[in-house]
Amino acid sequence: MLSYTIRRVLTLIPMLLIISFLIFLGMELMPGDAVSYMVSPEQLANMSPEKMQEMREALGLTQPFLVRYFNWLFGLFRGDFGYSLTNGQPIVDILKAKLPATFELSFYALLISTILGNVLGILSAVKRGGKSDNVLTVLGMVGVSIPEFFFGLVMLLIFAINLKWLPIGGRTMPEYTSYWQQFRHVIMPASVLGISMTAGVMRYSRSSMLDAMNKDFLKTARSKGLPKWRIYLLHGFRVALTPVVVLIGFRLPMLIGGSVVIEQIFQWPGIGDAFVAAVRGSNYPLVMMIALLSVTMVLLASLLVDILTALIDPRVRLE
Amino acid sequence: MDKDIVLEVKNLSVSFYTDQRKNTAIRDVSFTARRGKTLCVVGESGCGKSVSASAIMRLLPELSRIESGEINYYGRGEPIRMDKLDPDGELIRQIRGGDIAMIFQDPMTALNPVYTIGYQISENLLEHNKGMKKSEALDKSVQLLKAMGIPMPEQRVNEYPHQFSGGMRQRAMIAMAMACNPQLLLADEPTTALDVTVQAQIFELMADLKTNYNAAVILITHDMGVVTELADNVSVMYMGYVVEEGSVDEVLRTPAHPYTKALLSSIPVLGRGRNQDLQPIRGATPDPFHRPPGCQFEPRCDYAAPQCTQAMPEREHVDGEHYVRCFRYKEVLKNE
Numbered sequence: 150m151l152s153y154t155i156r157r158v159l160t161l162i163p164m165l166l167i168i169s170f171l172i173f174l175g176m177e178l179m180p181g182d183a184v185s186y187m188v189s190p191e192q193l194a195n196m197s198p199e200k201m202q203e204m205r206e207a208l209g210l211t212q213p214f215l216v217r218y219f220n221w222l223f224g225l226f227r228g229d230f231g232y233s234l235t236n237g238q239p240i241v242d243i244l245k246a247k248l249p250a251t252f253e254l255s256f257y258a259l260l261i262s263t264i265l266g267n268v269l270g271i272l273s274a275v276k277r278g279g280k281s282d283n284v285l286t287v288l289g290m291v292g293v294s295i296p297e298f299f300f301g302l303v304m305l306l307i308f309a310i311n312l313k314w315l316p317i318g319g320r321t322m323p324e325y326t327s328y329w330q331q332f333r334h335v336i337m338p339a340s341v342l343g344i345s346m347t348a349g350v351m352r353y354s355r356s357s358m359l360d361a362m363n364k365d366f367l368k369t370a371r372s373k374g375l376p377k378w379r380i381y382l383l384h385g386f387r388v389a390l391t392p393v394v395v396l397i398g399f400r401l402p403m404l405i406g407g408s409v410v411i412e413q414i415f416q417w418p419g420i421g422d423a424f425v426a427a428v429r430g431s432n433y434p435l436v437m438m439i440a441l442l443s444v445t446m447v448l449l450a451s452l453l454v455d456i457l458t459a460l461i462d463p464r465v466r467l468e
Numbered sequence: 469m470d471k472d473i474v475l476e477v478k479n480l481s482v483s484f485y486t487d488q489r490k491n492t493a494i495r496d497v498s499f500t501a502r503r504g505k506t507l508c509v510v511g512e513s514g515c516g517k518s519v520s521a522s523a524i525m526r527l528l529p530e531l532s533r534i535e536s537g538e539i540n541y542y543g544r545g546e547p548i549r550m551d552k553l554d555p556d557g558e559l560i561r562q563i564r565g566g567d568i569a570m571i572f573q574d575p576m577t578a579l580n581p582v583y584t585i586g587y588q589i590s591e592n593l594l595e596h597n598k599g600m601k602k603s604e605a606l607d608k609s610v611q612l613l614k615a616m617g618i619p620m621p622e623q624r625v626n627e628y629p630h631q632f633s634g635g636m637r638q639r640a641m642i643a644m645a646m647a648c649n650p651q652l653l654l655a656d657e658p659t660t661a662l663d664v665t666v667q668a669q670i671f672e673l674m675a676d677l678k679t680n681y682n683a684a685v686i687l688i689t690h691d692m693g694v695v696t697e698l699a700d701n702v703s704v705m706y707m708g709y710v711v712e713e714g715s716v717d718e719v720l721r722t723p724a725h726p727y728t729k730a731l732l733s734s735i736p737v738l739g740r741g742r743n744q745d746l747q748p749i750r751g752a753t754p755d756p757f758h759r760p761p762g763c764q765f766e767p768r769c770d771y772a773a774p775q776c777t778q779a780m781p782e783r784e785h786v787d788g789e790h791y792v793r794c795f796r797y798k799e800v801l802k803n804e
Contacts, residue, residue, distance in 0.1 A: 365577035371527055372572075373592045373644070374564035377556060387582055462582050463628045 150459065157452050161445075168444050169225075173218045176433045221437075231434035233427075240438050243423065250320050251407035251419035254338055259404070261343025263397055266350025267386075270393075273351065274358035275381055285351065292348030301341045301414040308337060318416035338415040342408055346400065353396050357389040364388070390461050398454035402446040406439075472502040473542055474651050474684040475524065475568070480537030480551070482516075482523050491756045492535065493519045495708045498783075499701075501652055501684040506674075508695045508716075509688045510731075511705035514753060517688040520705075521654045524686075525570055526555040543567050543651035566596035569645035570654040574661040575637035579629040585613070586625035589644045596648045612643040616673060635666035639673065646677060652684045653677065659694070671698055692735050696720060701789065704728050707754065707764035709780065714790035724792040724801050726769045763795070771796045 205211050209220065224231060230240040273285045309317040321331045361367065362385050370384040407421030420439060427435040459465045477499050483492045494516035501507050509517050522528050524539055539550035541563065553560045564570075572578040580588060589612060590605035597605075606625065613621035616639040629637055638658060645653060655674065659667040675698060678685050687698060695702055695716065702720070703713040704727065712725040723729040730749045737744060751768040760766050762777040769776065773796060781793045786801070794800065 365572060365574060366580040368527060369570075369572060369578045369641075369644075370580070372525055372564055372570040373595060374561040374566055375591065375595055376561065379591075384580055388580065464581055464630050 150456075154452075154456060157455070161448055161452070164448060165441075165445060166222075169222060169441055170218065172437050172440050172444075173221060176437055177214060179431065179433070225441075230438050233435050234432045235427075235430050240435055243435065244420075244438070244442075247418060247420040247423050248405065250417060251412070251421065252404050253320075253335055254342065254411070254417055254419060255404045255407060257335055257339035258342035258346060258408075259397070259400060261339060262346035262350050262400075265343070266347045267354045267393065269347070270351040270354025271358055271381065271386055273355040274362060277359060285355075289348045289351050292345060293352075295345070297341060297345045297408070298410050298414055300345055301338070301411060304337055304341050305414070318414075320418055338411050338417055341415075342411045350393065350396060354386075354389065354393045357392045358385060361385045361389040387461065391458050394457050394461065395454055398450050398457065399447075401450040401453070402443055405446045406443045470502070472504070473500050474503055475501040475542065475686075476538075476540045477520070477524065478538040478540070480520070480523060480539065481535040482519055482528065482532060483535050484529075484532045486531065489757060493532075493708055493756070494523070494705075495780075496537070497705075497708070497710050498537075499686075499703050499710065499713065501686050502700075503651070503684050504678060504682050505700040506678055506685040506687055506698050507701045507703065508699035509686065509703045509705060510690060510692065510695055512690055512753060514756070515705040516708040517690075517705055518656050521570065521656050521686065521688055524550065524654060525564055525568060526550065526553060526560050527564075527570075528555075541567070541652075562596065565592050565650075566648045567650055568652045568654060569648070569650040571638070571641055571645050571656065571658045573657040575634060575641045576661060578641060579637055581629055584626050584628055585632065585640045586610075589613075589625075589640070589647055592644055592647045608647070609643070612647055613640065616640070616643045616646075617669075618643075634662050635669060638662060638666075638670055642670075642673065642677070646681065649681060650683055652686065654686050654688075656688045657690070658687075660690075667694075674698065692720075692732065704731070707756070707759065709764060709793060710783075711765065711794070712790075712792045714786070715788065718786070718788060718790040722790075722801060724786050724790065724797040725765075725794050726771045726796075726800055727765050729800060730768075730770070763793075771800060 202211075209217060212220075221231070228241070230244070232239055233243060269285055273282045276282045305317060308315045315337050316334050318334075320334050325331050362381075366388075367380060367384055370380045375384075405420065407419045407424075409421040409425055411417065412419040412421040413425075424436070424439045426432070427439065477497060480494060480497045481492055482494045483490050485491075497516070497520055499507060499509070499520075509520065511517050519528070519532075523534060528534070534551050537551065541548040541550050543563075544567070548559070548563070550560070550563070579585070583591075586606050586609045589609035590602065593605040593608055594600055594602070610621045610625050613624055618624050618636060618639050624632075624636075629640070632640060642658075653674075658674070659670050662670065671694065674685065674687070677683060687694070689695065699716040701714065702716050703710045704719065704725065705711065706727050712719055712723065712728045719728060720732065723732060727749075730747065733747045734749060736746055749768055754760060754764070754767065760777070762775075762779050763769070763772075763781055766772045766776040771794075775795055781795045783791050783793050784797065786792055786797065
C-alpha cells in the first residue's frame with residue numbers, strides 16, 4: 150500500500166507537467182496578447198508600433214513559445230508564480246488572500262453535505278417505503294432541482310433582510326476580534342452550498358445502502374443477534390460507503406476551486422470570484438495558476454479516493 | 469415432556485403478502501429438534517424449507533407474518549414462545565447466535581467482505597459473552613477455526629473472506645455459528661454452493677459437531693444422499709406442507725407418501741450404469757397462487773383418487789414416529 154501510494158505520487162509529476170503544458174498552450178491560443186489588456190484602448194490606439202514592441206520585449210513576449218513555457222515552469226519551481234496583469238500584485242499574495250476564504254466556505258459546505266447526506270440517506274434506506282423516506286425523496290428531488298442562486302437569494306431574504314439574524318455578505322470585518330464573530334458570516338453561504346449538495350449525497354447513500362441491505366451477509370449479521378445499529382452501520386453502511394466516498398472525494402477540488410455562484414451572491418472574497426474576474430480580464434498568469442492548482446487538487450483527490458476505497462474494502466487491491 | 473427436545477414447532481403457518489395477494493408459504497408445519505440428533509427437512513425449491521428456518525429465527529422479511537402455530541424453545545429451562553417475541557427485542561437477540569445459530573447456503577455472500585474472519589467470529593462472541601475482552605474473543609476464534617479444520621488458524625484469522633476458498637469460508641461460517649455453543653444449529657442448504665468433495669468434508673464436520681457439542685441440528689436440503697448420510701429424522705415438505713415425517717429408516721425404507729416414493733425413485737444410483745430406470749415426477753410444482761383445491765400433490769400423483777381433490781389430508785400416524793398426510797398411504801405402503 151505504501152509503495153503503491155509512493156508510485157502514484159510519483160506518476161503525478163509527469164501528469165502535472167503535461168497538464169501545465171496544455172494550460173500554457175491554451176492561454177497561448179487565446180486571441181490578443183498581454184499588452185492589449187495592460188494598456189487602455191485609447192492609449193493603445195495612440196501607441197506607436199515601436200513602443201508596443203518595446204513593451205512586448207520588456208514582458209518577454211517576443212521569446213519563442215517553448216522558452217516562455219519553461220521560464221514559467223521554472224518560475225513555479227522557484228516559487229515565483231508571476232504577477233497579476235491587472236494590478237501587478239504577486240499571484241502568491243492573491244492566492245494567500247483568497248484561498249483561505251474559499252477553503253473555509255467549501256470545508257463547511259462539504260462537512261454539512263457529507264454528514265447530512267449520509268444520515269438522511271441511511272434513514273431513508275432503513276425506513277424504505279415509509280413516511281420519512283417519501284418526505285426525504287421529495288425533498289431530495291426539490292433540492293436537486295432548485296438552483297443554488299435562487300436558494301441563496303431566498304435565504305438572504307429570510308435570514309439577512311427580514312429576520313436580520315445573519316450578515317448579508319462578506320467574510321470578515323476589521324473590528325472583529327475572535328473567529329466566532331467571523332463565523333456568523335460563513336453560516337449562510339456554507340449552509341446554502343452544503344444543503345444544495347446534500348441532496349446528491351443523500352440519494353447516493355440511500356441507493357447504496359439499500360443495495361447493501363439486500364446482501365446475504367446482512368442476514369448473517371442479524372442471525373448473530375447483533376443490535377440494529379451494528380447491523381445497519383457496521384455491516385450495511387460500511388459496505389455502502391465505497392460509492393459515497395467516491396462521490397465526496399470528487400467534490401474535494403471544490404476546496405480550492407470554490408463555488409462561483411455562491412461566492413458572488415454572498416460577496417465571499419474567494420477564489421471562484423477571483424477566477425471569473427481573471428478570465429474576464431484576460432489576466433492569464435492568474436488564470437493559469439488557479440487552473441493548475443485545481444487540476445492538482447483533482448489529481449490528489451482521485452489518489453485519496455483510491456486509497457480510501459482500498460482501506461474500506463479489502464477486496465480492492467492496490468498493487 | 470421429553471428432556472432432549474430443544475425446539476418444537478407446532479402447526480406453524482406463515483404467509484407472505486404481495487400486491488393485495490397472500491401466499492401462505494408454510495401451512496400447519498410441525499417438527500421437533502432433539503439434542504444430539506439431526507432433523508433433515510427435504511423438499512424441492514419453493515416448498516417452504518427456508519421459510520421455516522427463517523421463521524424459527526424470526527428473520528422473516530417485512531411483508532410476511534406468522535399466521536398461527538407455536539414455536540417453543542426449551543433450551544433455557546422454561547419454554548420460550550419464540551413466535552410471540554418481538555423480532556427486534558432483547559431476548560430474541562440473545563437467542564439468535566447464542567442459543568440458536570444459523571448457517572447459510574452460500575458462504576461466498578454470507579460473510580461480510582470488508583471484515584476479517586476473526587472480526588466476524590469475535591463479533592458473535594462479544595455480543596453473547598458480556599465482559600469478554602477483544603483479545604480473548606480473538607483467541608477463541610483461532611481455537612474455533614482450528615476445531616473446524618482450518619490450517620494455520622493464527623494466520624487465517626486475520627484474513628478476509630475473499631482470501632478463503634469456498635469450503636474454507638463455509639468452515640469459517642460454521643465456526644462463527646458454533647462460537648457460543650448453540651443448543652440448535654439451523655443449516656440452510658449449507659453445501660449447495662460447494663463442490664462434491666468439499667460437501668463431504670463439511671458433512672463430516674457437521675456430524676462431529678452434533679456429537680461433540682451435543683447440539684440439535686436442523687439440516688435443510690434437497691439432496692436425498694445427504695439425508696441418508698446425516699439424518700436421524702426426516703421431514704419431507706411439499707408446497708408448504710410436511711407431507712411425511714419420521715425416522716430416517718421409516719421414511720426412506722418404507723415411504724408412505726407418493727411424493728416421497730416418487731422422489732426416491734427419481735434419484736440415479738451410482739454403479740447401476742446408464743441404463744437404469746429413472747422415473748421423474750410428472751408435471752411441475754403448481755403456482756402458489758393457483759393451488760390445487762385438495763391434496764397439493766394430487767395433480768402429479770399416481771395414487772390420486774376422487775377424494776384427493778376434496779381436501780388436504782390430515783396428518784395420520786403410520787407407526788412409531790412415522791406420520792403421513794395421504795388418504796391412500798396404506799396402498800402406497802403395500803405397493804413396495
